Amino acid sequence: MKQEVLREVQRVVLNLDVNGERAELLLPVHKTLLEVLREDMQLTGTKHGCELGECGTCTVLVDGRPELSCLLLPIQLEGRAITTVEGLASGSELHPLQQAFAETGAAQCGYCTPGILLAAKSLLESNARPSRDEIREALAGNLCRCTGYAKILDAIELAAGRMA
Amino acid sequence: MTTTREFGVVGKPLARVDAVTKVTGRAIYADDMLLPRTLHCRILRSPHPHARILSIDTSAARRIPGVQAVITGADLPIKFGILPVTQDERALEHEKVRYVGDPIAAVAAIEEEIAAAAIDAISVEYEVLDPVMSIEDALAAPRDERIQDYGGPNNIHKLVALEFGDVDAGFERADHIREDVFFFQGNTHLPMEQHSAIATYVDGRITLWSSTQVVHYVHRALAKVLELPMNRIRVIGAAHGGGFGGKTDPFAHEIIVCKLAMMTGRPVKCTLTREEVFYAHRGRHPVLMWVRTGATRDGQITAMHFRTALDGGAYGSYGVASTFYTGALQTVTYDIPAYRFEGCRVFTNKPPCGPKRGHGTPQPRFALELNLEKISHELGIDPVDLKQRNFVKPMTRTVNWLRVTSCGLDECTERVMTASNYRRRERRPGHGMGFAISSYLSGAGTAIYWNDMPHSEVQIKVDRGGVTAYCGAMDIGQGSDSVLAMIVAEELGLQPADVRLVTADTDTTPIDLGSYSSRVTFMAGNAAIEAARKMRGMVVEAAAAKMGCDTSAVEVRGGRIGDFTFEEASVLAEARFGTLTSAGSYTPPKLAGPYKGSGVGPSPAYSYSACVVDLDADARTGLVHVNKIWIAHDVGRAINPLLVEGQVEGSVYMGLGEALMEEQAFRKGLHKWPSMLEYKSPTFVDMPEVETFIVETDDPEGPYGAKEAGQGPLLPVPPAVCSAVYDALGVWIDEVPVTPEKIVEALRRKEKGEPGRFGPTRFPAIPYPPTIKVEPPPRDLPSAAPAAI
Numbered sequence: 001m002k003q004e005v006l007r008e009v010q011r012v013v014l015n016l017d018v019n020g021e022r023a024e025l026l027l028p029v030h031k032t033l034l035e036v037l038r039e040d041m042q043l044t045g046t047k048h049g050c051e052l053g054e055c056g057t058c059t060v061l062v063d064g065r066p067e068l069s070c071l072l073l074p075i076q077l078e079g080r081a082i083t084t085v086e087g088l089a090s091g092s093e094l095h096p097l098q099q100a101f102a103e104t105g106a107a108q109c110g111y112c113t114p115g116i117l118l119a120a121k122s123l124l125e126s127n128a129r130p131s132r133d134e135i136r137e138a139l140a141g142n143l144c145r146c147t148g149y150a151k152i153l154d155a156i157e158l159a160a161g162r163m164a
Numbered sequence: 165m166t167t168t169r170e171f172g173v174v175g176k177p178l179a180r181v182d183a184v185t186k187v188t189g190r191a192i193y194a195d196d197m198l199l200p201r202t203l204h205c206r207i208l209r210s211p212h213p214h215a216r217i218l219s220i221d222t223s224a225a226r227r228i229p230g231v232q233a234v235i236t237g238a239d240l241p242i243k244f245g246i247l248p249v250t251q252d253e254r255a256l257e258h259e260k261v262r263y264v265g266d267p268i269a270a271v272a273a274i275e276e277e278i279a280a281a282a283i284d285a286i287s288v289e290y291e292v293l294d295p296v297m298s299i300e301d302a303l304a305a306p307r308d309e310r311i312q313d314y315g316g317p318n319n320i321h322k323l324v325a326l327e328f329g330d331v332d333a334g335f336e337r338a339d340h341i342r343e344d345v346f347f348f349q350g351n352t353h354l355p356m357e358q359h360s361a362i363a364t365y366v367d368g369r370i371t372l373w374s375s376t377q378v379v380h381y382v383h384r385a386l387a388k389v390l391e392l393p394m395n396r397i398r399v400i401g402a403a404h405g406g407g408f409g410g411k412t413d414p415f416a417h418e419i420i421v422c423k424l425a426m427m428t429g430r431p432v433k434c435t436l437t438r439e440e441v442f443y444a445h446r447g448r449h450p451v452l453m454w455v456r457t458g459a460t461r462d463g464q465i466t467a468m469h470f471r472t473a474l475d476g477g478a479y480g481s482y483g484v485a486s487t488f489y490t491g492a493l494q495t496v497t498y499d500i501p502a503y504r505f506e507g508c509r510v511f512t513n514k515p516p517c518g519p520k521r522g523h524g525t526p527q528p529r530f531a532l533e534l535n536l537e538k539i540s541h542e543l544g545i546d547p548v549d550l551k552q553r554n555f556v557k558p559m560t561r562t563v564n565w566l567r568v569t570s571c572g573l574d575e576c577t578e579r580v581m582t583a584s585n586y587r588r589r590e591r592r593p594g595h596g597m598g599f600a601i602s603s604y605l606s607g608a609g610t611a612i613y614w615n616d617m618p619h620s621e622v623q624i625k626v627d628r629g630g631v632t633a634y635c636g637a638m639d640i641g642q643g644s645d646s647v648l649a650m651i652v653a654e655e656l657g658l659q660p661a662d663v664r665l666v667t668a669d670t671d672t673t674p675i676d677l678g679s680y681s682s683r684v685t686f687m688a689g690n691a692a693i694e695a696a697r698k699m700r701g702m703v704v705e706a707a708a709a710k711m712g713c714d715t716s717a718v719e720v721r722g723g724r725i726g727d728f729t730f731e732e733a734s735v736l737a738e739a740r741f742g743t744l745t746s747a748g749s750y751t752p753p754k755l756a757g758p759y760k761g762s763g764v765g766p767s768p769a770y771s772y773s774a775c776v777v778d779l780d781a782d783a784r785t786g787l788v789h790v791n792k793i794w795i796a797h798d799v800g801r802a803i804n805p806l807l808v809e810g811q812v813e814g815s816v817y818m819g820l821g822e823a824l825m826e827e828q829a830f831r832k833g834l835h836k837w838p839s840m841l842e843y844k845s846p847t848f849v850d851m852p853e854v855e856t857f858i859v860e861t862d863d864p865e866g867p868y869g870a871k872e873a874g875q876g877p878l879l880p881v882p883p884a885v886c887s888a889v890y891d892a893l894g895v896w897i898d899e900v901p902v903t904p905e906k907i908v909e910a911l912r913r914k915e916k917g918e919p920g921r922f923g924p925t926r927f928p929a930i931p932y933p934p935t936i937k938v939e940p941p942p943r944d945l946p947s948a949a950p951a952a953i
Contacts, residue, residue: 107180108643110403147814
């Protein structure tokens with residue numbers, strides 16, 4: 001059955017706005033945003049941990065809100081602004097969150113880092129000086145196995161202080 | 165190698181050398197690689213926990229357009245395994261499958277979806293066998309057949325029985341003897357990155373990029389199974405998305421992509437799904453434990469008898485070592501004058517267990533700490549006092565021949581006691597505090613396979629001021645690259661950013677055995693110091709000649725070598741000596757005692773930790789809320805305190821997950837929850853505040869006195885949680901994870917007048933072999949010298 005499905009894949013032309021750059025792509029309709037970013041746009045900064053919406057690793061921003069790219073279809077996203085970790089820095093100048101994550105040791109293996117950076121960016125845009133508990137709530141959907149979360153909390157507080 | 169001089173970069177909380185790469189999303193993990201013409205590989209896995217394979221028909225799969233190759237076990241018949249004594253795995257099984265997830269066939273296709281469709285089109289005929297799913301089952305006669313054709317009797321894999329000193333006499337001397345049975349449930353590493361590997365075959369040479377902790381051991385396994393000389397294979401560690409021990413075995417998918425690349429002439433990539441990662445496993449062994457301890461009236465331990473039964477899963481993996489580890493390190497924290505250890509590992513039809521952070525030692529640590537705590541209550545002695553009275557002393561040798569050098573147990577205990585106010589803790593219903601300690605290796609004293617070669621080597625090249633350090637060590641997120649850069653920079657008077665690193669590449673870097681057993685800082689660190697000091701000698705000599713002074717007058721600091729910049733001095737040195745290269749290596753001292761099995765346990769140095777957990781436990785719901793954890797860790801010296809804190813906090817986190825929720829459980833032969841949603845691990849909101857204290861004891865053999873930090877601090881957390889639950893509610897939960905239903909059940913039993921306890925009640929009868937009696941080390945042996953073998 002799967003073989004028949006493979007033969008009948010429907011493709012569509014889509015215009016996506018990723019990190020302020022517009023791209024026109026011919027895509028199978030069922031391909032997730034995660035796959036399109038990584039495989040069709042070479043934006044491999046967005047990682048995957050489960051591809052089932054369970055771990056938060058593939059978090060990107062859609063119109064500034066954190067979304068799981070493994071659960072989104074690009075066909076839903078024409079005309080929406082998509083931000084990935086590659087869109088955080090301004091040229092070679094790091095975003096304050098990136099700078100703080102680097103300084104405080106908030107990234108160990110670094111695999112969950114892109115998703116957490118984007119979720120944190122969204123939080124700070126709606127709440128410039130969140131409490132530690134507010135940060136925890138906002139990031140509860142992003143798992144990290146290395147840090148025990150402590151240095152990530154430190155980093156977000158440091159960045160919030162600098163951005164305020 | 166102890167030094168008292170002022171450091172330039174050692175001891176400073178510097179950012180990791182790869183920090184910017186990682187926060188910008190530019191680190192290239194194996195699955196991020198997509199070479200031109202890459203084929204995608206999927207693996208067919210067994211749906212049965214135990215079955216004979218009668219036939220495999222791949223013809224339909226081969227007919228699917230886009231499928232480039234289909235392989236089965238007949239294409240990769242040579243067995244491999246991480247330990248030389250248990251070469252029991254095949255990359256693809258074609259005779260028998262031993263757990264749900266055992267690999268059977270693999271496909272390379274132009275798209276991943278085509279590969280998946282082809283996998284579905286393979287038909288396998290099985291003769292389903294009765295699965296063995298528990299330790300008790302494995303000890304009994306098999307209803308159909310044994311899982312493996314070695315070991316025994318029944319499904320026993322390994323048996324060991326050792327005695328050090330006169331244990332019977334020790335129990336006779338005791339005023340008080342206590343026996344307990346404990347169970348530590350298995351759990352898994354759950355790295356955020358799924359295992360991934362990509363291979364090419366060009367000009368008769370294989371190149372594999374993989375998410376592995378041990379490029380050298382993967383290299384060896386590939387050479388064996390693919391029947392290629394090692395010089396035709398190159399293994400490169402890609403950026404690493406988390407290991408925790410879970411990527412320390414050579415894996416089937418790594419071998420499969422190489423074979424498929426050889427067959428198709430195209431790059432082949434395989435990334436495991438999250439479900440497959442649960443099957444790859446090699447995680448914490450479930451261990452049933454029985455401990456009998458004798459103590460004098462004032463709490464001095466006179467003898468200990470420790471039994472373990474490990475549920476090993478379907479293959480050997482590191483299991484023989486894991487079995488010895490469940491008995492090895494009890495003596496490294498407490499002075500036990502007579503000690504008997506009986507261990508047993510069984511095969512079951514589950515994914516193989518192996519090394520997870522603390523490898524084989526968190527389970528016995530859990531049992532040991534709680535057993536001593538219970539003894540202290542019975543003797544009316546404060547548990548902290550009782551433990552402290554038995555702490556090992558620095559520069560001593562244990563009854564099982566382990567050499568203890570630096571030991572910061574007293575200071576670690578003092579730090580967490582004072583900070584947590586444990587002794588004057590608040591007494592209110594449902595509130596409790598618990599204390600536990602632990603120790604771990606700074607690298608295993610012996611390699612996985614017997615050889616006399618160094619365990620780590622570092623080469624340094626200097627050219628026109630550019631410093632490059634080459635080492636096989638693999639940075640798995642713990643920061644080993646940063647430690648290497650800091651050490652080389654320290655010796656050459658530079659900053660870490662001045663040092664370019666080439667690591668974990670079997671073609672371009674000299675050997676390092678890899679990132680396991682907390683060995684990298686100690687072993688690669690010492691090798692780096694040696695190489696860097698030789699290089700410093702050359703640039704200093706050249707500078708001194710030009711300055712017309714003695715080398716001792718040439719100061720190396722702040723980017724300068726005497727009167728010159730480092731770059732100028734390196735040009736002078738290259739003119740004087742030719743190409744500037746240096747090398748250093750580290751071979752651990754021969755520390756093993758004179759008995760079979762003594763290779764597991766020795767380490768050039770042991771780290772020490774002490775921990776206090778503060779929690780509230782609800783008697784009605786059984787819910788536990790951890791308020792705060794204090795942890796003090798004797799790391800010898802923190803080469804980078806920021807990274808050490810990160811390792812300690814991460815260890816505490818993982819220990820808390822194991823204590824409260826993480827559980828690799830099975831039902832009817834199936835993994836109950838092979839997904840990140842159902843396999844519970846602590847989130848941001850579950851994690852309490854952790855206050856970390858770094859204790860420095862300046863180890864005599866560690867690089868600048870450093871020891872390990874990445875594993876030891878996990879160990880005291882589970883027993884400290886259980887001790888705090890007892891403090892809060894007066895019931896013992898003698899198994900982890902400590903779930904609400906276990907607490908409620910223990911309270912219910914207590915209410916009924918039964919013992920207020922939840923946990924295993926009996927330890928099975930195990931046919932341990934006759935005990936090998938080992939004389940304790942002679943008293944006149946110089947304590948810091950290696951043991952005579």
